[in-house]
Amino acid sequence: MAQPARSSRIGEPVRRKEDLRLITGAGCFSDDVSLPGQAYAVMVRSPHAHARLRSIDAGKALTVPGVIAVLTGHDLLADGLKPIPHRPFSPHPADIPLANTDGTPMFTAPHHALVIDKVRHVGEALAMVIAETIAAAKDGAEAVEVDYELLPAVANTAAAARPDAPRLFENARSNVCLDAEAGDGKATAAAFACAAHVVRFETWIPRVTGVPMEPRAAVGAYDASIGHYTLHAGTSGAWRTKMDLAIMLGVAEDAVRVVTRDVGGHFGTRGMLYAEFALVVWAARRAGRPVKWTCERHEAFATDYQGRDLVVEAELALDKDGRFLAMRGSNISNAGGHTTNFSPLRKGVEIMSTIYRVPAAHFRARGIVSNTAPTRPYRSSGRPEVIYVMERLIDLAARQCGFDRVELRRRNLVTAAEMPYTNPFGMIYDSGDYPGVMEKALTLGDWAGFPARRAEARARGKCRGIGVANYVDTASGVPRERAEMTVHPDGTVDVIIGTVSTGQGHETSFAQLVTEWLGVPFDKVRILTGDTEFVRFGGGTHSGRGMRLASIVIWGASRKIIEKGKRIAALLLECEPGTVEFRDGLFARPGAGRTVSLFDVARGARDLLDLSQDLRGPLAAIADETVSVAQFPYGCQVAEVEIDPELGTLEIVRYTAVDDVGRAVNPAIIHGQVHGGIAQGVGQALLEQCYYDPDTGQLLSGSFMDYAMPRADNFPFFNTEYVEIPSPTHPLGMRPAGEGGTAPALGVMINAIADALSEFGVRHVEMPATPERIWRAIREARGSAGERRR
Amino acid sequence: MTRVSLTVNGQRVSAEVEGRTLLVQLLREHLRLTGTHVGCDTSQCGCCTVHLNGKGVKSCTVLAASCEGATVTTIEGLAPEGKLHPMQEAFREHHALQCGFCTPGMIMSAVDMVRRKGNELDEHTVREQLEGNICRCTGYHNIVKAIQAGAVAMKRT
Incomplete structure (x- = not known):
């Protein structure tokens, strides 16, 4: 058998398997799927943020040529469709619990796929028009007459939390669904009482949206002869979508199949079933033919699960030498129009102290609803928000109390000697060299050479600033994953796994693992995902769990294959199983110079007649593991900006990132993940925001002309490096790399901007730090300085 | 009709x-x-x-x-005879795609950019000329590198 090429093993920047189809237009995204005889669905969506639904009149719509049916929430109830089974918290034991301080249960309310009685955000679907063509369905949707009773709306997070705010759910006491505490209030108060310095920071981390470039699309089919539903759609995990669909349809799990092929981005937005996915399969049953729905971008802006939106009030207490003593404050997370998800609230508050030694902390954590699109975890769920707060607090403390920014961080970073370190909320960080990684980033970013660059920029009339931010990320999420590996006599290896690649290149990096461990050619390994016809369990792709958990189950299955293979090889080599050695795809009888390949053994498993029962059949193994510890990737970014003080425009001139990935499987993919993560974080810091009118809840950023996406000319080339300090809580030492680009990017950008504007006395600029905001901050600071002079 | x-x-x-x-x-x-x-x-x-x-x-x-x-x-x-176009090849070599959804448009734009701006494309030109193409996965880093390399490769073929 040919030796596997060195270049396809763990640690090599292998060219991606998936790319050939994607660069030639041969990929298969959701809207590329069409089924014979399919009809088309278009949603009738509410233009109002908060309204009681009086009536829907489909009479005119049904006369539009080509319209087949108009389905409403009452049809949905009559057919017994259940609400979307949201899980407000992910089920990982490493995360801290959050519960109402007064002991009452957290408020949740059913979220039906079509509005039953009350609209709670702009874009919520009220009815679905089914027609022969998309155009006919659109014409039909325009002809549906809806009678609304308008209600006062609230979109702003802090306003929605007030007791007198317009209430979304009549059966709730207020819009506050969860009011919890984390940390130790008493110890924190005591620490604040003897602090030499207290720094305060209040901010709002605005609402943004994930914007995967592929808009959602779904095709539903129903086989009446066997009562079986099929959904073709881009998901972050087919198995979980199937289970949720079965719950909504009220049918057995095996009556539903979900097929996901190429997925055009995810970033958290595809982490939960969407109403339309259930609607198309239900409509397929009603219509007696497949039904297809394709989301348009304006619908995506109104109805994709959005992210962030956290109001924070925070204080940091320091002693006279700048050692952190305690922090306290309050976080309010906005779930939008339904009680979809409060995971970002928890994921944030539990690492509020981030990577620093903070002996005591106490935070109030509230989850609220408002008349905005529902939210859920978005790339690095909850962490970029709180890391931004902590990194801003440190820079504010440095300026307020006269410390050096870097020295303050050095003094307070948790050291390797303190590991495992329990933070003041009870999270246990596994390991790492936090100070070493920061120093590496400072060196790569040439922190020491900055004063000269600033002086040079000033000579050109530009204000140059530099910022640094550290991060730690809690990788938890669904703790269980499963791999099913089969070695075929024809020289191929199949791995079935329950993750779905949404751009991360699993077909490549997972195949590298198999090549490494089984010594088989890289191009003979097939990674099979995304179809519940063969995927029997899978937690999907989120929380940095793709490679992190796939490596564990692929490792487990590989070892089982080798053990089983040794017993079969012993028969072929005529020796004792205990003496057989396995290396580079070959089983060997020591000393005899005789070998058989893994594929010979697979043929033996199929063909040998004298095998014991447990060895007969395909050479296959299943690994199904539950990993109840979290991993903690961490790292540091250094960014440098140049601002034109007359225009407020900004250019990023240097951007450095260092991440500890534990063990790198494919360096090219890792760097790519960091690049993209940085762009999403910088996008939030400088450009992006979902704008809702605070009084009406009207969405003002419903297209790419209104929602500012990062473009190529917003960035320089990034300087990214990684270190590999194995994680002791992962059997192979890996730490996820998908979210680290985003986690510190908000903080590092605003720190750099505040530094650039420090000469004007500007203390802070809220996100997104647009040219207008920067320009105003300079003008206001100059104005108040002028007043002081007078 | x-x-x-x-x-x-x-x-x-x-x-x-x-x-x-x-x-x-x-x-x-x-x-x-x-x-x-x-x-x-x-x-x-x-x-x-x-x-x-x-x-x-x-x-x-x-x-x-x-x-x-x-x-x-x-x-x-773009590659009628089954052989990849140099720009397609450059995107693959430089890991200029992740989810791949924007990629066909990026490649078609990149080829058009070479037609308009020539084979020697500096970073600034590529970034400015990509204003009309949005990618959410890559931060554009490897796309810019791929377009520069692909443009040079197109001259050779």
Whole structure:
């Protein structure tokens, strides 16, 4: 058998398997799927943020040529469709619990796929028009007459939390669904009482949206002869979508199949079933033919699960030498129009102290609803928000109390000697060299050479600033994953796994693992995902769990294959199983110079007649593991900006990132993940925001002309490096790399901007730090300085 | 309905279209050339970029009925003999794609950029010229590198 090429093993920047189809237009995204005889669905969506639904009149719509049916929430109830089974918290034991301080249960309310009685955000679907063509369905949707009773709306997070705010759910006491505490209030108060310095920071981390470039699309089919539903759609995990669909349809799990092929981005937005996915399969049953729905971008802006939106009030207490003593404050997370998800609230508050030694902390954590699109975890769920707060607090403390920014961080970073370190909320960080990684980033970013660059920029009339931010990320999420590996006599290896690649290149990096461990050619390994016809369990792709958990189950299955293979090889080599050695795809009888390949053994498993029962059949193994510890990737970014003080425009001139990935499987993919993560974080810091009118809840950023996406000319080339300090809580030492680009990017950008504007006395600029905001901050600071002079 | 006849990827084709049918709909739905993607509804994202009579256009902003007699090249037609176009090869070599949804439009735009700006493209030019193509996965880093390399490679072939 040919030796596997060195270049396809763990640690090599292998060219991606998936790319050939994607660069030639041969990929298969959701809207590329069409089924014979399919009809088309278009949603009738509410233009109002908060309204009681009086009536829907489909009479005119049904006369539009080509319209087949108009389905409403009452049809949905009559057919017994259940609400979307949201899980407000992910089920990982490493995360801290959050519960109402007064002991009452957290408020949740059913979220039906079509509005039953009350609209709670702009874009919520009220009815679905089914027609022969998309155009006919659109014409039909325009002809549906809806009678609304308008209600006062609230979109702003802090306003929605007030007791007198317009209430979304009549059966709730207020819009506050969860009011919890984390940390130790008493110890924190005591620490604040003897602090030499207290720094305060209040901010709002605005609402943004994930914007995967592929808009959602779904095709539903129903086989009446066997009562079986099929959904073709881009998901972050087919198995979980199937289970949720079965719950909504009220049918057995095996009556539903979900097929996901190429997925055009995810970033958290595809982490939960969407109403339309259930609607198309239900409509397929009603219509007696497949039904297809394709989301348009304006619908995506109104109805994709959005992210962030956290109001924070925070204080940091320091002693006279700048050692952190305690922090306290309050976080309010906005779930939008339904009680979809409060995971970002928890994921944030539990690492509020981030990577620093903070002996005591106490935070109030509230989850609220408002008349905005529902939210859920978005790339690095909850962490970029709180890391931004902590990194801003440190820079504010440095300026307020006269410390050096870097020295303050050095003094307070948790050291390797303190590991495992329990933070003041009870999270246990596994390991790492936090100070070493920061120093590496400072060196790569040439922190020491900055004063000269600033002086040079000033000579050109530009204000140059530099910022640094550290991060730690809690990788938890669904703790269980499963791999099913089969070695075929024809020289191929199949791995079935329950993750779905949404751009991360699993077909490549997972195949590298198999090549490494089984010594088989890289191009003979097939990674099979995304179809519940063969995927029997899978937690999907989120929380940095793709490679992190796939490596564990692929490792487990590989070892089982080798053990089983040794017993079969012993028969072929005529020796004792205990003496057989396995290396580079070959089983060997020591000393005899005789070998058989893994594929010979697979043929033996199929063909040998004298095998014991447990060895007969395909050479296959299943690994199904539950990993109840979290991993903690961490790292540091250094960014440098140049601002034109007359225009407020900004250019990023240097951007450095260092991440500890534990063990790198494919360096090219890792760097790519960091690049993209940085762009999403910088996008939030400088450009992006979902704008809702605070009084009406009207969405003002419903297209790419209104929602500012990062473009190529917003960035320089990034300087990214990684270190590999194995994680002791992962059997192979890996730490996820998908979210680290985003986690510190908000903080590092605003720190750099505040530094650039420090000469004007500007203390802070809220996100997104647009040219207008920067320009105003300079003008206001100059104005108040002028007043002081007078 | 209007009958429109045009040449797509070297093949003569003809279809009955409504007045409101867009070129991208003609390509995707009538001709099943699904490599050209629709990423938005305001001509911002560039996922639908194709070459119309040799020039890069966003096919979501062109009415199919206006393409009578036109010549259209899509991503499927960029490498007719099964050999990759140098720009496709460069995207693969430089890991310039992750999810791959924006990629066909990026590649078609990049080839058009070379037509307009030549084979020696500096970083600034590439970034400015990519204004009409949005990617959410890559931070553009490897896309810019791939376009620079692909442009040079196109000169050699």
